[in-house]
Amino acid sequence: MTHRITRGVSLYSFQEEFFLRTMTIRDAVAVAARIGARDIEIIPEQSIPGFPHVTDAWVEQWHATMAEFGTRPLAYDFFLDTLRHPGRRLTHEEQVASVRRDVDLAVRLGTTMLRAIISTPAEVLRDAAPYAEEAGVRLLLEVHAPFHYRHPWVLQHLEVMDALDSPALGFMPDMGCFVERFPRVASERALREGARKDLVDLVVKTYDDHGDVHGLMDTVGYSGGGPVEVGLARQATHYTWRDPRMLLEQMHRTHHVQAKFYEMTDDGVEYSIPYDRIVDVLVEGGYQGCLSSEYEGNRHVQDAFPVDSVEQVTRQHAMFERLLSRHESVPTTGPTTEQEG
Amino acid sequence: MFEKYVIVPGTLRNVVESGRATAYELGVRMPYYRGLGLSMVEDVSVTVDGVRAEPAATTFTVHGNSYPLTAMGEVVDDRWELGEVATVRVEHPGGLAAGVHDVEVSQRLRISYMPVPGGGRARAEVELSA
Numbered sequence: 113m114t115h116r117i118t119r120g121v122s123l124y125s126f127q128e129e130f131f132l133r134t135m136t137i138r139d140a141v142a143v144a145a146r147i148g149a150r151d152i153e154i155i156p157e158q159s160i161p162g163f164p165h166v167t168d169a170w171v172e173q174w175h176a177t178m179a180e181f182g183t184r185p186l187a188y189d190f191f192l193d194t195l196r197h198p199g200r201r202l203t204h205e206e207q208v209a210s211v212r213r214d215v216d217l218a219v220r221l222g223t224t225m226l227r228a229i230i231s232t233p234a235e236v237l238r239d240a241a242p243y244a245e246e247a248g249v250r251l252l253l254e255v256h257a258p259f260h261y262r263h264p265w266v267l268q269h270l271e272v273m274d275a276l277d278s279p280a281l282g283f284m285p286d287m288g289c290f291v292e293r294f295p296r297v298a299s300e301r302a303l304r305e306g307a308r309k310d311l312v313d314l315v316v317k318t319y320d321d322h323g324d325v326h327g328l329m330d331t332v333g334y335s336g337g338g339p340v341e342v343g344l345a346r347q348a349t350h351y352t353w354r355d356p357r358m359l360l361e362q363m364h365r366t367h368h369v370q371a372k373f374y375e376m377t378d379d380g381v382e383y384s385i386p387y388d389r390i391v392d393v394l395v396e397g398g399y400q401g402c403l404s405s406e407y408e409g410n411r412h413v414q415d416a417f418p419v420d421s422v423e424q425v426t427r428q429h430a431m432f433e434r435l436l437s438r439h440e441s442v443p444t445t446g447p448t449t450e451q452e453g
Numbered sequence: 454m455f456e457k458y459v460i461v462p463g464t465l466r467n468v469v470e471s472g473r474a475t476a477y478e479l480g481v482r483m484p485y486y487r488g489l490g491l492s493m494v495e496d497v498s499v500t501v502d503g504v505r506a507e508p509a510a511t512t513f514t515v516h517g518n519s520y521p522l523t524a525m526g527e528v529v530d531d532r533w534e535l536g537e538v539a540t541v542r543v544e545h546p547g548g549l550a551a552g553v554h555d556v557e558v559s560q561r562l563r564i565s566y567m568p569v570p571g572g573g574r575a576r577a578e579v580e581l582s583a
Contacts, residue, residue: 127486131455131536157487158535195565196492198526231566411454 114440115395118402119432120144120151120186121425122370123159125407128419130158135422138177143422145181147429151402152178153187153227153370156217164213171220178222186402187284187368188223190214192232204235211240215247224249225368225401227284230256234268237281245280250367252284257352260289261361273365282365286406287385288372289358291351294319295374295384297412302344304416311341319348356390363397374409376427380434391435403432455484459558459575461538466582467548474548477501477581480538481558484573488535491520491528495561495570499541501554510544553580 121144129135137159141152157163160170178185192210194202202210211232218226226244228237228251237251244251253269255261261270261283273281294316302312311332318328329345337345359366375383391403405428410419464480479499483489497513499506511522515533522541533539541558556579560572 124486127535131458131482131486133536155487161488161534163488163532191487191565193490193493193565195563196490196529198492198495198563229566414455414457 113395114442115436116400116442117391117394117436118151119149119429119436120153120402120404121149121429122153122155122187122189122404122406124153124155124189125405125425126421127158128410128414128421137174138180141177141181141183143425145183147426148433149405149425149429150183151186151404152183153189153225153368153402153404154185154221154223155189156214156221157189157191164217166217166220174221185222187225187227187404188214188218188221189227189229191229192236194231204233204239207233207236208239211236211251212243215240215244215249215251218249219247225284226251227368227370228253230254230259230265234272237269238272238276241276241278241280245278250280250282252282252368254284254286254370255289256286257288257291257350260352260354260358270362282367283362284368284370285359285362285366286370286372287387287390288370288406288408289352289354290356290386290390291384292353292386293384294348294351295409295412297375297383297409298347299344301412301415302340305340307340307344308337311335311337312344315341315344315348319351322353325349351384356386356393359390359393359399360397363394363399366397366399366401368401369394369399369403370406371403371428371432372406372408373424373428374412376424376431380427380431382428382431387431388435391432391439395436395439405429454486455482455536456573456575458482458536459484459560460556460577460579462577462579463582464538464540465549465554465556465579468542469548473546475546476542476544477549478540478542479556479558479579481541481560482536482538483533483560483562484575485562485564485571486535488532488537489562489564491515491525491531491533493563493565494525494533495563496559496572497522497539497541498559499543500557500559501543501549503555506543506545512542514540514542549581551581553578 126140325348332345373382461480467474468476557576559574562571564571
């Protein structure tokens with residue numbers, strides 16, 4: 113089959129290096145360009161000092177970096193700090209204003225796909241949609257584990273999308289919804305922290321069998337597990353496994369994909385997430401958008417090993433190239449910004 | 454997720470004023486992957502050798518701006534940036550004794566999309582710097 117899928121990198125992937133000041137945005141964009149990941153996703157609250165006050169000088173430098181490396185700004189991840197003030201929640205109007213502020217900043221950065229954090233209420237996106245439409249950007253709800261397209265929270269969003277029928281609204285699924293095997297970087301860390309092997313095995317086996325993890329924290333506690341074992345059991349309730357064909361349900365509203373991953377192995381595959389099937393489903397569904405790397409394994413290995421986000425992202429893109437090359441690509445200049453016909 | 458980096462080695466020192474130690478301070482990072490408005494930093498509590506600092510005796514400084522810990526809830530126009538080393542100062546007449554101390558930092562962050570408070574604890578043996 114033919115496909116129109118592009119490759120990109122979320123700067124989230126380099127959080128370890130940004131945190132420790134061992135890489136700059138320019139360094140990260142250079143890496144992306146080198147591995148052919150030309151679409152750049154940014155978390156402004158992570159990468160822009162002084163946010164939300166973003167200087168013209170910063171924006172100029174951002175665009176200069178994109179021009180220098182031949183990359184393009186694509187996605188902007190926003191948060192919605194509904195609990196900004198102690199003791200009260202932001203009003204509906206304040207929440208809409210927060211989204212509009214992010215739309216304004218996204219326009220300055222040239223990013224057309226906005227990641228609406230999963231906690232964003234449907235009515236907030238409903239009332240911010242006309243502003244986004246006017247600005248020529250999209251507000252894409254992040255469908256993140258443990259959510260899915262038939263979850264009551266997401267159904268509220270679907271109702272709004274159906275009623276409004278705005279090109280500015282859609283989805284940005286996170287591939288962390290498709291964790292088929294328990295990430296071994298997490299279980300191995302628990303063992304390093306002294307967890308009992310039998311309890312680690314119980315957690316991993318229950319997850320890998322796609323068994324019932326609801327009572328797992330309790331079971332591990334009843335069996336004598338301490339904070340480390342119970343913590344691992346809690347992680348098992350945070351990961352989710354669904355058939356990647358779930359993606360087909362809302363493909364017409366899917367304009368960006370966050371390619372979450374925990375560990376690219378020496379064999380060039382993701383240990384937990386079946387990207388071969390995911391890519392095939394995206395191609396089958398006619399997805400026109402980006403596979404945007406989101407490396408999240410650093411937190412599981414940083415206690416004992418040097419974190420090498422660059423190597424991990426490089427491996428993921430080698431895998432994407434391999435998986436996409438099984439399909440014929442359709443040359444295109446800007447698939448992710450086109451409106452649907 | 455960044456607990457390992459919360460307590461910054463080499464940053465525990467006494468504050469000396471007019472020849473007398475009046476307080477101690479410690480460099481602290483936030484274990485989170487983005488910057489956060491200070492109004493959402495509910496607590497940054499330092500415990501040295503089992504003695505927990507009083508919030509009223511604690512001052513929090515980022516990029517040159519200092520705030521009483523107890524007034525952080527009102528600070529909606531300043532942030533603790535990703536990986537930024539904040540200075541936590543605790544009034545402590547006489548200062549800390551020379552040598553290695555058992556230091557614990559407990560943070561509570563109000564992160565809107567998380568059903569439970571963020572933050573967490575970090576603990577380390579830290580030597581007092583001159």
